[in-house]
Amino acid sequence: MAKGASISGFPEWLPSERVVEQRVIDTLRKVFELNGFIGIETRAVETGASLLKKGETSKEIYLLSRLQEVGHESDTPIEDRLGLHFDLTVPLSRYVVEHSGDLAFPFKRWQIQKVWRGERPQEGRFREFVQADIDVIGAGDLPDHYEVELPLVMVSALEELRAFGLPKATVHANNRKLSEGFYRGLGLTDIEGVLREIDKLDKIGADEVVKLLVESCGATEDQARACLELAGLTAADGAELAAKFDDLCAAHGIAQESDAYVLARQGLDTLAMIVDEAAAIRPGSVIADLKIARGLDYYTGSVYETFLDGAASLGSICSGGRYDNLASQGNRKYPGVGLSIGLSRLVSYMLHTAGAHASRVSPAAVLVAVWNEEDRPAANRIAAQLRARGIATDVAPTAAKLGKQIKYADKLGIPYVWFPASAADGEEGAEPSGDEVKNIVTGEQVPADCTSWEPDTVVAQQSVEI
Amino acid sequence: MAKGASISGFPEWLPSERVVEQRVIDTLRKVFELNGFIGIETRAVETGASLLKKGETSKEIYLLSRLQEVGHESDTPIEDRLGLHFDLTVPLSRYVVEHSGDLAFPFKRWQIQKVWRGERPQEGRFREFVQADIDVIGAGDLPDHYEVELPLVMVSALEELRAFGLPKATVHANNRKLSEGFYRGLGLTDIEGVLREIDKLDKIGADEVVKLLVESCGATEDQARACLELAGLTAADGAELAAKFDDLCAAHGIAQESDAYVLARQGLDTLAMIVDEAAAIRPGSVIADLKIARGLDYYTGSVYETFLDGAASLGSICSGGRYDNLASQGNRKYPGVGLSIGLSRLVSYMLHTAGAHASRVSPAAVLVAVWNEEDRPAANRIAAQLRARGIATDVAPTAAKLGKQIKYADKLGIPYVWFPASAADGEEGAEPSGDEVKNIVTGEQVPADCTSWEPDTVVAQQSVEI
Known part of the structure; x- marks a missing residue:
């Protein structure tokens, strides 16, 4: 067109x-x-x-x-x-x-x-x-x-x-x-x-x-x-x-x-x-x-x-x-x-x-990272868990390098990037025992469980700022 | 037209x-x-x-x-x-x-x-x-x-x-x-x-x-x-x-x-x-x-x-x-x-x-009754208090007989009718010391304060039923 x-x-x-x-x-x-x-x-x-x-x-x-x-x-x-x-x-x-x-x-x-x-x-x-x-x-x-x-x-x-x-x-x-x-x-x-x-x-x-x-x-x-x-x-x-x-x-x-x-x-x-x-x-x-x-x-x-x-x-x-x-x-x-x-x-x-x-373009509060395309179903499960608990969640479009995935989140204003255990395992030297979530604004990264983790209430919802 | x-x-x-x-x-x-x-x-x-x-x-x-x-x-x-x-x-x-x-x-x-x-x-x-x-x-x-x-x-x-x-x-x-x-x-x-x-x-x-x-x-x-x-x-x-x-x-x-x-x-x-x-x-x-x-x-x-x-x-x-x-x-x-x-x-x-x-036609949970037109500003104050607390509220269109006001609420499906003290005073034989609120579905009527009263959570919101 x-x-x-x-x-x-x-x-x-x-x-x-x-x-x-x-x-x-x-x-x-x-x-x-x-x-x-x-x-x-x-x-x-x-x-x-x-x-x-x-x-x-x-x-x-x-x-x-x-x-x-x-x-x-x-x-x-x-x-x-x-x-x-x-x-x-x-x-x-x-x-x-x-x-x-x-x-x-x-x-x-x-x-x-x-x-x-x-x-x-x-x-x-x-x-x-x-x-x-x-x-x-x-x-x-x-x-x-x-x-x-x-x-x-x-x-x-x-x-x-x-x-x-x-x-x-x-x-x-x-x-x-x-x-x-x-x-x-x-x-x-x-x-x-x-x-x-x-x-x-x-x-x-x-x-x-x-x-x-x-x-x-x-x-x-x-x-x-x-x-x-x-x-x-x-x-x-x-x-x-x-x-x-x-x-x-x-x-x-x-x-x-x-x-x-x-x-x-x-x-x-x-x-x-x-x-x-x-x-x-x-x-x-x-x-x-x-x-x-x-x-x-x-x-x-x-x-x-x-x-x-x-x-x-x-x-x-x-x-x-x-x-x-x-x-x-x-x-x-x-x-x-x-x-x-x-x-x-x-x-x-x-x-x-x-x-x-808008505080951000995307309604999503979380982007779940995908390290390999084979891990996508696992990333989807995590996203489904978060959504079931009312947390708007997106999943990375491709299993690109982590930096590129974070850049995608950043462009949409999504404040959190979720690293599934399997994905984090792919990182050189990284050996986490479970999922972690990173606030890409503050840089803080903590272990997290998708059945209980809560985002900071200030950034959980898309909002209008002046 | x-x-x-x-x-x-x-x-x-x-x-x-x-x-x-x-x-x-x-x-x-x-x-x-x-x-x-x-x-x-x-x-x-x-x-x-x-x-x-x-x-x-x-x-x-x-x-x-x-x-x-x-x-x-x-x-x-x-x-x-x-x-x-x-x-x-x-x-x-x-x-x-x-x-x-x-x-x-x-x-x-x-x-x-x-x-x-x-x-x-x-x-x-x-x-x-x-x-x-x-x-x-x-x-x-x-x-x-x-x-x-x-x-x-x-x-x-x-x-x-x-x-x-x-x-x-x-x-x-x-x-x-x-x-x-x-x-x-x-x-x-x-x-x-x-x-x-x-x-x-x-x-x-x-x-x-x-x-x-x-x-x-x-x-x-x-x-x-x-x-x-x-x-x-x-x-x-x-x-x-x-x-x-x-x-x-x-x-x-x-x-x-x-x-x-x-x-x-x-x-x-x-x-x-x-x-x-x-x-x-x-x-x-x-x-x-x-x-x-x-x-x-x-x-x-x-x-x-x-x-x-x-x-x-x-x-x-x-x-x-x-x-x-x-x-x-x-x-x-x-x-x-x-x-x-x-x-x-x-x-x-x-x-x-x-x-x-719809469970009701009106989004309002409460209708504030008006006994005399002179009392309308008082009824508006009560309504404003309830609204400020997130309770959708309507005020009676006219200071008609109470039965007519209740009928209006009933027609719109509004579950509660609020009687301001002054309005209730107008009722024959009624001498309440303060406001009262009546659930017109159950008939229950209780003393109520517009700064603290809460509607039953089931009927508080307009909803869809099947």
């Missing part, structure tokens, strides 16, 4: 890098399950009709065609064709409706799977990557407290990843009802429009946003400045948030009896609950940040973005929110709260910026 | 079924790593050029097109388009060549991933499924002993799966060199042709195969009957295999000095080593079965198929072999030995025939 060329946007890890990704996945799964989330895996494909329903991202679909259909793809309408999922939310909403009779609600699920984005290839953008999602879906209704708990589950998961070099993560939360109520209180009506322009704040600056609000959303200069004041509001606890918000309402003549204020207050109460509960459990992990507007046209309540200390260029590494219109079946609605980690980008950061690396 | 329709050939497990699949994957990974195999994950796509190289299966490709390209797919030659991999061997050979400078050889890798087959939908055929593969790839050469060891790793993995209801598995091994040497010794030259017809033995019977060998492969009736005699040969140890084979050669005038016999003997010696080593480690796990011909046109040495006791209709659940022409780079060849488990089909058998099922 000719030399394969790597394909832009389809990352692939080397074995030692894959160890890091695998540990990240294992860690997230552990945290999700500790919190009572149920793991599912959905098929990689959905119908075009399902995929096309979700706004912007829908443009990035990979459609499938069987080899036999090439040239006739257009005979089938896109809605009826199959495409790869571009996130794990569209499949979840379809799964929940399809299997609603078999699920207990609220349905708390975790899902770690690959997704695909049929984008034009461009530097630094992944077209295939892994997402790690948690969501809670209610049947009919869904209590607000999940809007508090889900970001905290993600915070505790991200906290565990600090062992692999991830900086401290902070969730920035906002609430659609709070923003909408405030804008309506000001007299604005094009809520989606205002949210869209506010979302550009970090990119284009305050003056440009004001200009756009006036030009595109029918705002006066004063209304536009008031929107910016709201976007500038941050708070680490509920009382501070309420006080600041009420001051702002008073300053702009939004009466506490107005429908607009009541709506905003609903959002504010949920947001206050989030930051207060977070402060009690993990101080500094969640702040109210009222400029967060991404996805507020889609979400109906809380919205979250997560940033890493000192890694602003990464953008939000874990985003989500509450969406009351996730799915429906007849008259029944399925509201949900969820967050999604862009896992591949996170692993890439750990590997290339934080310096996370 | 409208009710999704399930798509033929794209299986999807319910949460309780997914527990079984996840445990199967975890178990295989554990066995593979105990044996020193290195885990990799390759991207889901390869170029059309790569995919089209591998004979029959190449016809079952799903090609991708970006939504923006619809209608213009044919502008790009199939070789340059991207398609989903249909197995894990094509990606492995590309990966090894692409990353050869970063790998230590022989490269022992495990890989458990989804693959896709762009077949016409038909009953009982999966178009998306999970494969679990192990392979050893050499750079330049690869010692024969891996042909012995790899099927034994798979046998030990399948042995572990018996805890989940899998019947005993037996590997049936053959060897391309043995068959080819014998056919050449008889004077036949269309080796691929003979192998193809012999592969039909179970389906069409001996007489039809003889007819085909005569008609299509230029065999005389006698030569054809001799091929069938070879196909009828089975042996559980090397001496028996050699004796039976030598008798057959003598009967058909194949001299031991002939090139043909020497080639056959090379294959025979490897096959004898496989069954003898297997008999020493796991008696009855591997037999020599000379009618195994599937893939012998592709494989260059050993070939393996694996059958389950009492599940003949499943066909081979784990197949593979040695292929000396897996990949090459300039003058350097990369020979390999590997086996692949069709994991989805296996899980389907465990679920639907063997009766494997």
